[in-house]
Amino acid sequence: MDAAMSKPIIRLDAVSKTFQAPRGGGMVEALREISLDVRPGEFLSIIGPSGCGKSTLLSLVAGFLSPSAGEILFEGKPITGPAPERGVMFQDYALFPWRTVIGNIEFGPFARGVGRRARRDKAGELAELVGLKGFEDRYPHELSGGMRQRCALARLLANEPKVWLMDEPLAAVDLQTRIILQDELLRLWGDGVESADRPTVVFVTHGIDEAVLLADRVVVLARRPGRIKAVIDIDLPRPRAPLRSVPEVARIVDQLWSVIRDEAAMAIAEEGN
Ligand SMILES: Nc1ncnc2c1ncn2[C@@H]1O[C@H](COP(=O)(O)OP(=O)(O)OP(=O)(O)O)[C@@H](O)[C@H]1O
Ligand SMILES: [Mg+2]
Structure with a gap:
């Protein structure tokens, strides 16, 4: 079955999330009207500048948080809390x-x-x-x-779990270990294996190259309040592990970098204020 034709396993419909800032601060608008369909069995990466709401987005899908507006559906039903079918691996989820x-x-x-x-x-x-x-x-x-x-x-x-929700799972390990774990992750997911019931992965990373190498699609979030800036199809063959150093990967990474460069620069400038 063509994944693009099938029903989404996860649907975000105009999802916004606003937090009350701690210590009497104002409201923080973390995400604004995110609409996104995640296809069953796809590997979706999410990138974007620090503070753009990537972790918030994953926590919403995990069911740890609920949206301030909009709706999140899993297999057509609203998400009301965490469930074993949506597994999480967070960098700080010790x-x-x-x-x-x-x-x-x-x-x-x-x-x-x-x-x-x-x-x-x-x-x-x-x-x-x-x-x-x-x-x-x-x-x-x-x-x-x-x-x-x-x-x-x-x-x-x-x-x-049917869905793997991963928030920078490899950010804290050294480069060699990261490469090995990326390959392991792909293998465990079933990269390059014809399979109807591959898990769906939503993978947050700061590494553009990691996002490109692993994913079928890369979602680029704009800086706070997080909005979808671009969704880019990664039309590279699978398995991906052997493609690590092919020029095509570097070309897509360059293309993505040009999409997010300005966002990243502005996010850094705003942080300094
Ligand atoms: N529980 C909370 N209470 C108040 N504000 C929060 C809370 N969680 C997140 N925020 C704010 O929401 C915004 C988005 O945070 P989030 O952690 O989702 O960003 P991120 O994209 O994951 O950043 P990073 O790349 O640094 O991990 C930030 O401004 C953050 O301070
Ligand atoms: Mg985060």
Whole structure:
């Protein structure tokens, strides 16, 4: 089935979000009238200057926040709160420090009442899948940054979510680890594999090159209040991992950079005021 023809798995319809600023400040308009359809099985990246509302957008889809105006639908129904079908991996959504790798991975199934044996077996498989075999009994502080992100990824996978909501999941790891984890992420998502039931990914990143390499479409948000500035199709073949250094990728990155350059410059200027 052509993804472009199918019904959206997520629909944002004129979504706005305004916050009350802390300590008696005024209102902060984080997002203004965002309308966006996310197609089932697509890999969608979101980029935009700091403070443009990327994390707010993901938190709305996760169900941690509700919109101030507009509507967000998941498979046609309004989102009313978090649910296992929408898994999250946030940069600052830390692992539970008092739980081991296995304890973290099995947390979702545990919370859903899956029996001990079944969730242990599954968590063990996932630990192996993300390259943490042999580290199952370690605590988060005993792991490298890359290993922690692998663990967070396995924890997300444990709920078999239809949607992966990822907020700068690889921002805190070094460049080599990031490249390895990008490839792993693509593999786990099913990059280049003909499959009708691939998960849908919404991936926030500051890395334009990362957005281009991974995504089917890149959404560029304008600076605060966040609005959609551009939606760009990335017509590169899959699998993507072998394309890392082809000139076409650099060309698309350049093109995207010219779209966001002015926004980024103005966002920095405004921050300084
Ligand atoms: N809970 C909150 N209360 C008040 N203001 C908030 C809250 N959460 C976010 N904001 C404000 O909303 C705006 C958007 O924030 P958000 O974190 O979504 O931006 P972002 O695009 O993710 O930024 P970054 O790239 O730095 O992660 C910012 O001005 C931020 O200060
Ligand atoms: Mg953010």
